[in-house]
C-alpha cells in the first residue's frame with residue numbers, strides 16, 4: 001500500500017512515527033530475562049507468523065529480543081529515507097517504493113493509518129508476497145548476532161504439518177536454514193510444539209504435550225522422553241480470530257486485535273458484540289484443537305505405554321487472555337481424552353517459550 005499525503009503533513013507524520021519507533025525499540029531491546037542452569041554458546045529462534053523471537057544466553061540467564069514479522073510499503077523519497085536512516089529503522093528501496101519492516105512497520109503503519117502486511121502466513125513464507133524472503137532475511141540479519149564461533153549451534157522453529165502444508169514447510173525450512181548457515185551457524189529446525197516441551201517439561205523428563213497457539217496457527221507435539229511421537233498444526237490462530245470477529249461485527253481486524261489483547265477476559269460475560277464474537281471464535285479454535293488432538297492420539301498406534309498421566313502445556317500469544325486456561329480445560333474434560341492427563345498449565349512465559357525451547361535444543365547439541 002502506498003501512502004499519499006500532502007508533503008508537509010506527511011513529513012510531520014513520518015517524524016512522529018520515527019520518534020515512536022525509537023522509544024518502542026529501546027523498550028524492546030531491554031528484552032526479558034529468565035533463569036536457566038544451562039550454559040553454552042548457542043542460539044534459539046522462534047520464526048513466527050506475527051513475531052520473530054531470538055533467545056540467547058547471557059551468563060546464567062536467557063535473553064529474549066523480538067521483532068514484529070511485518071512490513072509496510074511507502075513511497076520512496078529522499079526525505080523519508082533520511083528519516084528512516086537517522087532513526088535506524090529497517091528498510092530497503094525497491095523501485096519507487098520503500099519497504100519498512102520489523103517493529104518499525106507496525107508503528108509506522110499505525111501512524112500513517114496504513115495496514116501492515118505479513119511475509120509469512122499460517123507459519124510459513126507467504127507465497128503471495130513476492131518480497132517475503134528478503135524481508136525475513138532482513139529481520140533475521142537485524143536480530144541474530146554473528147556466531148560466537150564458526151558453526152555455533154542454532155535451532156529455529158518450524159510448524160508441524162497441517163492438512164495441506166507439507167510441501168510449503170519443506171521450502172520454508174530449506175530457505176531459512178540456508179540463510180542461517182550462510183551467517184556462519186550450524187542451523188537446524190525444531191518443531192514448534194516440541195520446542196514447548198523442551199522449554200517447559202524438564203521436570204517431567206520431557207514427556208508431555210506442548211501446544212503453541214500463535215498468530216497464524218496452533219502447533220501441537222506429543223513427546224516421550226524428548227522424542228516426538230506425533231506433531232501437527234491447525235491453521236487457526238490469533239489472525240483467524242481477529243479476521244472472523246472483524247467480518248461479523250464490521251470492525252477492522254486491527255481494532256479487534258487491540259480489544260482482544262488489551263481487554264478481553266473469558267471469566268466475565270461479554271459486554272458487547274465484539275467480545276461475544278471473540279468468545280465464539282475462541283471456542284471454535286479451542287474445540288478444533290482439542291478434537292484434533294483427541295483424534296490424533298486415538299489413531300496413533302505407536303504411542304508408548306506411559307506409566308503415569310502426562311501434562312499439557314499451553315503457550316503462544318493466543319493463550320494470553322485471562323480465563324483461557326480454564327476454558328481449554330473444560331473442553332478437554334468434555335472430550336474425554338483417550339490418555340490420562342495429569343495437569344494442564346500455561347507456559348511460564350507464553351510469548352518466549354518457543355524461542356527458549358529452540359535455545360535448549362541448540363545447547364543440547366554442543
Ligand SMILES: Nc1ncnc2c1ncn2[C@@H]1O[C@H](COP(=O)(O)OP(=O)(O)OP(=O)(O)O)[C@@H](O)[C@H]1O
Nearest residue numbers: 048049050051214215216217238261316317318320
Ligand atoms: N495479551 C494478549 N491477549 C490476547 N492475544 C494476544 C496477546 N498477546 C498476543 N496475542 C496474540 O497472539 C498472537 C501472536 O502470538 P505469537 O507471538 O505466539 O505468534 P507467532 O509465533 O508469531 O505465530 P505462529 O506461531 O502462529 O506462526 C497474535 O494473534 C496476537 O494478537
Ligand SMILES: [Mg+2]
Nearest residue numbers: 048212214354
Ligand atoms: Mg509461534
